Amino acid sequence: MKKYRGEGFPLNRRSFLIGSAAAALAPAAARAFEVPETPRLLHRDYARVRKGFRTRLLQKGPAPDKYESLDPPEGAQRLFYRSGYGGELELTAWVSKYKRGPKRMPAVLFLHGGNALGHGHWRDMKTYVEAGFIVMMPSMRGENGQKGNFSGFYDEVDDVLSAAERLRHLPGVDRDRLFLAGHSVGGTLAMLGAMCSQNFKACAPMSGNPDAFRFFQRYPEDIRFDDDNPHEFEVRSALCYAQSFKCPVRITHGSEEVHFQDRSDLLVTRAKAGGVKIESAIVKGGHTSALPEEIAQSIRFFKA
Template sequence: MKRPTRFRKNPPMTPSRRSALFGLALLPLLPRLALAQATTSPALPEPPDLGPDYRAARSSFRTHLLRRGPAPDQGDALSAPPGAEGLTYRSNGRDLVAWASPAGNPTGLRPAVLVLHGGNAIWHGHWTDLAAPFVAAGYHALMPTLRGENGQPGDFSAFYDETDDVLAAAEALRARPGVDPARVFVSGHSVGGTLTLLAALAGTFRGAAALSPAPDTRLFFQRFAQDVRFDASDPREVEMRSAVCFASGFRCPVLMSHGDRETRSSASIDLTVARARAAGLRAEHRVVAGDHMGSIPAGIAEGLRFFASL
């Protein structure tokens, strides 16, 4: 397990100073590059520590989208892959598709995991790579599409409004026959890993395992500029998408893992862990063998061990 960096309190930061540090750090954004190829992070000022109440912060913030439309990736047809069944769940007045393992026996409750796919669309391979290992380990799994993905209604916002969909999908999972509502976990990879952290700040889960997440989304948006559809000159837009800014408020134990060949977010994960631990929370950072995609099996194995320890 990686040793966390030493926690230090951030000095008071005025809105104008935050704008200079956070907004200008994003602009100009770098071109969209292949994910997880670089091994060093750009020099950026330390993200602010905005306190433990991400829920309250979300209640008073609305993202300002400068461009509206579907998610940038296309994905597969929404017919359920082998081993899963299709269903719909409701989020913010819209019906969205999800895939789930077959409903269980209502008299024999078992743990469940909300599985969040990588990228900005869902593919059948996501179920095989990310959900099936949890099902094989005895968990009920549900993998949702999010607004704007795969022809679904709604506007893509890059993490923020999608967090509402994640929380709505979690409620649909809790209501599934055979699911123990007290043992619902969340796990995701890449984009799904970042959403896992935001869900652990805003929702109610027994534990969270984020594979290859970006807790400081400045690093993500520098590499994926085409995903920025919000007003990037407003520092709050990025802060509200960055779990590191609210790490003292995780509402469940959190594990963050990544491959030893993808270290771009390693320092920001260390800082996230340090801030959470300074608040008395359980947070862990583990490095497994592999690159961004090759590390998935080992990351899931770590997640399963972490969940079992809870």
């Protein structure tokens, strides 16, 4: 089994550079797919689109990141949830340890950065726990040696929704106060997940990339799908379905992540035009250094 060296956030390119896809910042792409200057806005509901579309994977295999054991970190316990067609995938999630009291507790489904679940991802979850939330952090298909094929922001959305159902039905969870958040790759998945379900009270994506065209221009080696079909990129792009959000949204990114600004602004403009309650903010710092404050702001947003 592949391991990380040391502790903390996984030291891979996605954890630090995800979204740095502007052509001026990126190396020459190995693939020749066309990156539109402005991805089109599609007015169909994203959840319905997913029911009629199945991604065509040209390469099947595990997620690309190195990984560590799925043994739970301090303060968490391991549980399993089922996802995939017919629930054929049994995947691991970590859930904060809590005591069930007379009142049900709000819960946060937090989606980790990168394409592997690591103990470093769990450290900032203490902030949610101290604020009175139950926290669940799921792994995705193909991650950490588990079954399933990595698809890059598509089939993983099914895992997000399945994990949310598992969290909703945990003893002591207030189903009316279920929140969705995520960082980096998890921030992108949080956007897409919030377009698929009415079960989330609010969503807080952090340093997620709403434009899959740009993301995969930066990381063409992660493309497993048919990149001759532009719609494969569109169904991975929150920007293309910005009016499909089904809960209030607050998107954030670090002040050093200037490459996110134009796409975040466009996402907000498109979503507001469709009646979505959405706001955005820039938090001082970089891709990982801004995260603690982004989490703190998400807590205030959820409690509001």
